[in-house]
Amino acid sequence: MSTDKPRDSRSRLVFLIPIIAFIGFAAIAGAALLGTLSGTRNSDQLPSVLIGKSAPDLPITPLSEDMAKPLEAFQGQPVLINFMASWCAPCRAELPALALLSEEVAVIAVAYKDKHQDTATFLETYGNPYQAVWMDYDGAVGRSYGLYGVPETYLIDGNGKIILRHAGPVFRDVIDTIIRPALAKLSEAE
Amino acid sequence: MIAIIELGHLALIIAAALSFAQALLPILSLSGKAQIARILQTSCMGLVFFSFGALVHAFISSDFSVALVAQHSHSLKPLIYKISGSWGNHEGSLLLWIVILVLFGGIFAQTSKALPARFVTLTLSVQGTVTLGFLAFSLLTSNPFERLVDPPLDGRGLNPVLQDVGLALHPPMLYLGYVGLSLAFSLAVAGLIDGRVDKAWGRWTRPWVLAAWSALTIGIALGSWWAYYELGWGGWWFWDPVENASLMPWLAATALMHSVLVVEKRGQLRSWTILLAILSFSLSLVGTFIVRSGLLTSVHSFASDPSRGVFILGILLFAIGIPLLLFAWRGPQLAQSSDAALASRDTALVVNNMILVVATAIVLIGTFYPLGLELVSGARITVGPPYFDATFNPVMALALIGMVIGPVLMWRGGSLPKARQTLIIAGISAIIVIVLSVMLITDISAAGIAGIGLLGWLAFGMAADMQRQLKFHQPTQLSKRLTTLGLPIWGVWLGHLGMAVFLAGALGDGIARSEATIRAMPGDVITLQDRQYRFEAIENNLGPNYQTVTARLALETLDGSDIAILKPEKRFYPAEGQTTTEAAIRPTLSGDDYAVLGDGDATQGYTLRLYHKPLISWIWGGAGLMAVGGIFALAGRSRRKLVS
Secondary structure, eight states: OTTBOOOOHHHHHHTTHHHHHHHHHHHHHHHHHHHHHHTOOOOOBOOOTTTTSBOOOOOSEESSGGGOOOGGGGTTSOEEEEEEOTTOHHHHHHHHHHHHHTTTSEEEEEEETOOHHHHHHHHHHHOOOOSEEEEETTSHHHHHTTOOSBSEEEEEOTTSBEEEEEESOOOHHHIIIIIHHHHHHHHHHO | OOOHHHHHHHHHHHHHHHHHHHHHGGGSOOTTHHHHHHHHHHHHHHHHHHHHHHHHHHHHTTOTTBHHHHHHOOTTSOHHHHHHHTTSSHHHHHHHHHHHHHHHHHHHHHHOTTSOHHHHHHHHHHHHHHHHHHHHHHHHHOOTTOBOSSOOSSOOOOOGGGOSHHHHHHHHHHHHHHHHHHHHHHHHHHHHHHTOOSHHHHHHHHHHHHHHHHHHHHHHHHHHHHHHHHSOSOOSOOOOHHHHHHHHHHHHHHHHHHHHHHHHHHSOSHHHHHHHHHHHHHHHHHHHHHHHHOOSOOTTOOSOOHHHHHHHHHHHHHHHHHHHHHHHHHHHHHOBOOOOOSSSHHHHHHHHHHHHHHHHHHHHHHHHHHHHHHHHHOOOOBOOHHHHHHHHHHHHHHHHHHHHHGGGBOSSSOBOTTHHHHHHHHHHHHHHHHHHHHHHOTTOOHHHHHHHHHHHHHHHHHHHHHHHHHOTTOGGGHHHHHHHHOHHHHHHHHHHHHHHHHHHHHHHHHHHOEEEEEEEOTTOEEEETTEEEEEEEEEEEEOSSOEEEEEEEEEEETTSOEEEEEOOEEEEETTTTEEEEEOEEEEETTEEEEEEEEEEETTTEEEEEEEEEETTHHHHHHHHHHHHHHHHHHHHHHHHHHHO
8 A cells, every 4th residue: 555645633633524423413313302202392383573564475376266365355354374385295294184274264375386286286185275375486485484494384363464473284283272372362352 | 832922032132142242252352253253143143034034923823912913914914914014013124124134244254254354253243233232122112022911803904005015025125225234334344443444345345335235226216116106196206204214325325336346446445435334324224213213204104203213313323423433533544645547437436426425415404404493493394305306406417427427437547448439429419319308398497408418418428338348330249249348347337227217217207297187077088198088987896905996997099099997996994994095007118197096976076186107117117227237246246256
């Protein structure tokens, strides 16, 4: 091995990169695991700078003519805006709970970075709990809402103001502990 | 008489004791340690095999006093699913994991007679340590042999989605790949401890990498094929965390397969190759961790349990952390500067490795970013295809460009004769194909154009390379050239050709797919591009352990001549109380016709989803070719060994 050359100390440090990266990964995974075990890792509710402000405009393209109700059509009543996509597994999982919820409050979908045909097929296959479905092809509307990802759900009051933001799928427990109490507070205030 | 199942349990405990001894062997001062290690490893293999056999026997004989059988089997299940049911659950699949771990260890023990004794002892010690960790995991947290005091009369059945031939074979193949990488890992750690990583080390390690990589390729393809026809969603890859968990080790192993070649031929890239070997198996472990801990939201969320996650994280810290520490300490001694020219096969393979590692990192980040984000901000999100399409695809496109360039360059520097001609042919073909696709295909996206150009580059570049070496225009000596070329070059060609075939399939489905979703009544005719479906009837049938609602669809050309009958169905499994969707697929080389029956009844009509998916079976055919390429390279290697 005549080509072997002793390395200076700086390049020795390069060999520490893998173990450091791994420790970082293990710390994240460990913290998440501890959170899951202790039950604290459940904070899907996060503050949004938009709370109390008017809801940004929805996209301009509807999925179909009968799914083209604008936000203004719901004036005077609360409405949920649910950002979803056909490529997102949790979005599929939350559909039954959303169907349940749609009996109490209007739910609008914004299909985030999805193809028109994919959204249509998705809803045809798994059921459509929405009163309106709007296509956010390039994700611009998602950005104006400060979306982290899908699924994410916003509660809008009768005046078009954002009341609540929920990141992650809406399951039965979320309806009971977060969404129903917020709806009750809204009807009290009236 | 003691029940076989109890003997199986006992065998697993003894195997754990033997692995412990095997792990500690290097620090004992004994003579003939390598021989003892071989005996320990081989006995351990026999015991684990027996143990697994006892479990399969319990499933076949429907012994419901075994908790696992009661929970996951049913006396009315067909025999093949009784057998596959033994690994269709967490405890059983973990035992299968260990079976393959000891299988690779055992084969190494029996084929390593010519290797230095010290090195064999070290390698088997590392392999034994990993085996011990997983045996402890199995025995302490996920014991498949737990018995019930009060056995039920019948079992609860296997999740119907998992009662499928594709899925019966998918886990064993995937595990052969995943766990097969353990041996490359053990060889790498032994090399680090021993300080001996040279051309010989490369020669010993490469066959294991090739074997594991080929099995992993087939395992992933089987999983994708299963999702395609069983989930009834028409897709073949979903960027789901569990799919990513198998893709990451595959990408890292692909890099390893190429870099270990540099070690074998040139004695270079040594520390990098060691790191890749550690990384590849580490990613297999991380994949197991993802699937088993339930940390990430996945459509595959079967058999997950956070408390088991703690144990796996412990194994992970130990099995990845210590080798990486060792690497930080010993790795610098293996580093050396390259003596190869810029335009050389060495450099091409370094670039190949960099691309594949970046691709692995992209998948890793896409898989774990949601978890990290959740810890920081509490938001739970999905990173879906938009992220991967924008990041992973362009990076892999670079790798595909390199697949034509690398093979025409020579070791150390320079290129093979007429190499420039090959590249010019590939380049011109790519441009022609791009122009044609823009002219002929309406509504094609920029990504689609790029993909087609890439396919042209790859296909014609490889054809030109084969022509250069085989000289098809002089057929008289073709057979002689075919035999003298040797298997390794065929390995390269088949592997890279497989990638081109795979790409053609992905592009065919991505660009030219047509689909329709409609609500229809029996008697309706639905047109889909150049063919039509005549919805003839709805039938109700009985299967061995399920009932069906079946739609009878006659696939015809537009003028009404028959092509085939498709029968998509919904199955109801009474034992499990679940419904599955069985797509009806007519696979042909030019494309698949794919029909799915959705909800509906006689008054409202039935939802039908109909697809035509051009070239889609090429996706799995391409993966198969890649695996065959790997096997050719492996066979070429062992034949040369016999000759020398």
